[in-house]
Amino acid sequence: MPNIHRQAKQLLDKRDAGGSITWDEFQLINTALLPLGVRGCLLPEDMPIGDCLEELAKLTEESSLNIGSSLPNKKQEVI
Amino acid sequence: MTVASDLLLDIATEKNGYSIGKPWRFTDFSLAAVVPILRDTDTRARGYRLLSEVKDDQVKIKDTGHIDKVELVNNSPYPVLLKAGQVVGGATQARALSKSEVLMPEERLVADCVCVHSTQGIRGGQQVKPLTISPSRVRREVYRGYYNEGGRLSDHYYSTAIQNRVWSGVNEFSRSMSMSASRLGTFAASPRAGDYGLADMPRTPLEFSTPIQDLAGRVTEAEDKFKEVIKKVPEIANQVGMALLTVNGLDMMDSFEHPGSWEAIRKEILKSESGKISDLSDMESVFEFKEEKAKAIIQELLATKFEERAVVEKENTATFMLDAKRFTGEVVALYGEPIHCTFVKKD
Numbered sequence: 428m429p430n431i432h433r434q435a436k437q438l439l440d441k442r443d444a445g446g447s448i449t450w451d452e453f454q455l456i457n458t459a460l461l462p463l464g465v466r467g468c469l470l471p472e473d474m475p476i477g478d479c480l481e482e483l484a485k486l487t488e489e490s491s492l493n494i495g496s497s498l499p500n501k502k503q504e505v506i
Numbered sequence: 507m508t509v510a511s512d513l514l515l516d517i518a519t520e521k522n523g524y525s526i527g528k529p530w531r532f533t534d535f536s537l538a539a540v541v542p543i544l545r546d547t548d549t550r551a552r553g554y555r556l557l558s559e560v561k562d563d564q565v566k567i568k569d570t571g572h573i574d575k576v577e578l579v580n581n582s583p584y585p586v587l588l589k590a591g592q593v594v595g596g597a598t599q600a601r602a603l604s605k606s607e608v609l610m611p612e613e614r615l616v617a618d619c620v621c622v623h624s625t626q627g628i629r630g631g632q633q634v635k636p637l638t639i640s641p642s643r644v645r646r647e648v649y650r651g652y653y654n655e656g657g658r659l660s661d662h663y664y665s666t667a668i669q670n671r672v673w674s675g676v677n678e679f680s681r682s683m684s685m686s687a688s689r690l691g692t693f694a695a696s697p698r699a700g701d702y703g704l705a706d707m708p709r710t711p712l713e714f715s716t717p718i719q720d721l722a723g724r725v726t727e728a729e730d731k732f733k734e735v736i737k738k739v740p741e742i743a744n745q746v747g748m749a750l751l752t753v754n755g756l757d758m759m760d761s762f763e764h765p766g767s768w769e770a771i772r773k774e775i776l777k778s779e780s781g782k783i784s785d786l787s788d789m790e791s792v793f794e795f796k797e798e799k800a801k802a803i804i805q806e807l808l809a810t811k812f813e814e815r816a817v818v819e820k821e822n823t824a825t826f827m828l829d830a831k832r833f834t835g836e837v838v839a840l841y842g843e844p845i846h847c848t849f850v851k852k853d
Contacts, residue, residue: 453511460809
């Protein structure tokens with residue numbers, strides 16, 4: 428599953444490097460930033476948006492790894 | 507890339523010269539803060555002027571005789587930015603323009619508008635002039651005209667459908683200004699006033715003499731009633747706009763691409779929002795203001811899904827209405843570059 432926060436961070440990096448983004452990509456960034464609008468978001472309030480996305484991307488990757496390790500191994504189930 | 511997303515990203519991520527400045531509050535217990543939007547600009551000249559900057563005879567504005575239309579003709583050599591909520595009036599009913607739009611030289615435009623003085627009659631054919639800028643409380647009602655019955659952005663402006671709401675917004679704004687002025691007067695007379703440089707505030711009557719239906723009158727009077735407040739708002743080099751934060755979060759934001767435009771409109775915006783800026787509702791300092799949170803609140807503007815609709819598309823200029831869950835606003839582009847954005851809280 429794609430990591431939306433990672434994708435958004437890459438889009439901001441692309442833009443910082445002089446590239447342009449589309450309206451759909453802008454919407455993807457907005458969606459990726461939704462956790463920042465959640466009351467009690469644990470990220471520091473003075474953290475730049477790009478760094479916030481990097482942190483959110485890492486959190487998503489860590490949590491998906493944890494979920495992955497707790498899922499049954501499909502190959503074993505077949506056997 | 508669209509100009510709207512470009513400008514929003516530039517401001518929120520502080521790129522392309524934009525930065526979000528230090529919040530300022532009227533007192534250390536005020537729960538409202540003015541946050542400057544800054545931009546390091548090059549020496550590029552501004553390619554346009556605001557309506558208030560050009561002489562009356564250069565942009566002729568005429569009452570069409572219809573409540574929802576005024577006619578403008580630009581005889582100046584500049585493209586002229588008409589700002590949504592710009593109030594025009596004179597010897598006829600005062601109106602507020604419904605959307606921001608650039609009027610090119612020699613262009614004639616019959617613009618959508620709403621009435622902002624319900625008890626004043628219409629005199630068709632009368633020349634009118636720019637008076638002031640509507641406060642965010644009224645602008646949010648003005649923008650409702652761009653929403654259809656399903657709550658989605660529309661190309662069409664439904665001025666008659668929202669006229670009553672605009673009048674209600676004007677009345678509510680006027681009442682809130684009266685309350686703020688009264689509170690300010692009480693505070694100025696208290697022993698604490700000296701701590702905030704208000705001990706010498708003139709004891710002029712703080713009651714407004716204009717009727718509550720008269721938006722321009724109220725804003726004009728605010729210049730006197732809230733003089734000590736407006737005077738204290740810092741003037742900052744390279745400021746291109748401001749956001750107003752209240753206890754409910756981001757209340758409004760207005761920004762341009764060039765400091766010259768902000769300088770031209772600054773006083774009118776501060777007058778319109780002076781009641782909110784002079785917040786004195788927490789004199790016991792029950793709540794804590796977190797300065798470091800201010801920037802994050804503005805950046806949260808990005809943390810929402812936007813709908814965009816072009817409501818003006820001309821050869822060299824365009825205006826895009828933007829709708830999000832909590833905000834409505836617009837971005838104006840001239841020669842393909844964003845020159846202005848504004849957002850107001852929906853309710």
